Amino acid sequence: MRLTRINKQILLGVLFITFLGMNSYAQSKQNFIIVIDPGHGGKDSGARGVVEDEKHIVLDVSMRLGKMIENKYKDVKVIYTRKTDVFLELWERTQIANKNHANLFVSIHCNSANNKSAYGTETFVMGLSRSQETMDVAKRENSVILLEDNQEKYQKFDANDPEAVIAFDIMFSAYKDQSLSFAKLVEDEFVKIGRSSRGVKQSNFHVLRTNASPAVLVELGFISNQDEGSFLGSEYGKQKATESLFTAFEKFKKEYDRKTMPEEEEKPKEVEKPVAGKTFKIQILVSKNKYGPSAEQLKGLTGVEVVQAGDVYKYYYGNTNMASERDELLAYTIRKGFKDAFVAEFINNEKLQGNQNYRIQFLASNKKYRDRDNKFGGLKNVLRVKKGNMNLYFYGSTKTYEEAQKDLKLAQDKGFKSAFIVTFNGEKLIEESPKK
Ligand SMILES: [Zn+2]
Known part of the structure; x- marks a missing residue:
């Protein structure tokens, strides 16, 4: 076979590279x-x-x-x-x-x-x-x-x-x-x-x-x-x-x-376990005012939970039982502009004391509706509380926050997007802010 000078060089190069490859394999x-x-x-x-x-x-x-x-x-x-x-x-x-x-x-x-x-x-x-x-x-x-x-x-x-x-x-x-x-x-x-x-x-x-x-x-x-x-x-x-x-x-x-021996591979980080018995939320705001989900005061955060306790509304963001997520949520809300945000710790399934209970306020109207009114969207056992010239409508009655959240979700699913959790004493709204 006749090879041009260039071809010979290429062939030699290929052979050389092949040799190098074999050599490194052997090594x-x-x-x-x-x-x-x-x-x-x-x-x-x-x-x-x-x-x-x-x-x-x-x-x-x-x-x-x-x-x-x-x-x-x-x-x-x-x-x-x-x-x-x-x-x-x-x-x-x-x-x-x-x-x-x-x-x-x-x-x-x-x-x-x-x-x-x-x-x-x-x-x-x-x-x-x-x-x-x-x-x-x-x-x-x-x-x-x-x-x-x-x-x-x-x-x-x-x-x-x-x-x-x-x-x-x-x-x-x-x-x-x-x-x-x-x-x-x-x-x-x-x-x-x-x-x-x-x-x-x-x-x-x-x-x-x-x-x-x-x-x-x-x-x-x-x-x-x-x-x-x-x-x-x-x-x-x-x-x-x-x-x-x-x-x-x-x-x-x-x-x-x-x-x-290659260093023992770094142990995979231990999978973080939930903090037992606790739920963390970031309390971003406390106000006498009730803000709707798209209110500018919420700075674009979605899924904010509102809990009325006495004469104030508490606004919570996030919901986790992971310590790392909790910290991330807090950092995030602070970046969003809630400078006073802090971690609110909830003991899971902690029951309210005495006659206290959670209810979902899903409607406020100057009109007085009867129980099972079509206006309620199917929610049953609605409690009406007269406040000033307004009628406030509440759904559910639960002892734990987790149960209340389920009721809240149900109310929201029925179309009451602004519904929120309220604490009651029996069938009476608690008017005073709970002492911290
Ligand atoms: Zn010798």
């Missing part, structure tokens, strides 16, 4: 990256062992560890700095961890000493060098380190010895806590299988760095020592050492997962 599945770094390799054999040299032992253990992790953890990506007997510069090892944004860097080594009786495991915590600058600092700080720390490793520091440089990197770890945590897990596991631990080694001084990984350098033991050298040179010893590293990894990963 979403594998959220933890461990870089396993078998020390030395190729022309660099590392420590000479009584059975096997360092570079072979650490490669073997590294590959075992990686496989164990891969088998159990589908969400972990294992990267090896080397999988074969090849030589790698230090910067190549760190670069592999850097560019993969490793969550953990484990450099695996074996010790040796002129003193053949030296033995035991030890784990160094370190900050993984991310830049030449950091390396330069490590070298430059060499003399200071020598003054501040007399550890064997530092005393024989050689900037050209990768192992020593990695060890020096300890000082620059921004992930010191995590590194220490993993280092301790490793040494603890070694102890559990009966190994002798020389402990976690760290430095006292600290330089901040901007990008690093939790990183450790594990010394599996002294292969210059007859016992440890034989152990680590054996199938059994390599497997046991690997299992210790694996168990330490499992614990580290578990803690990592715990910390990176």
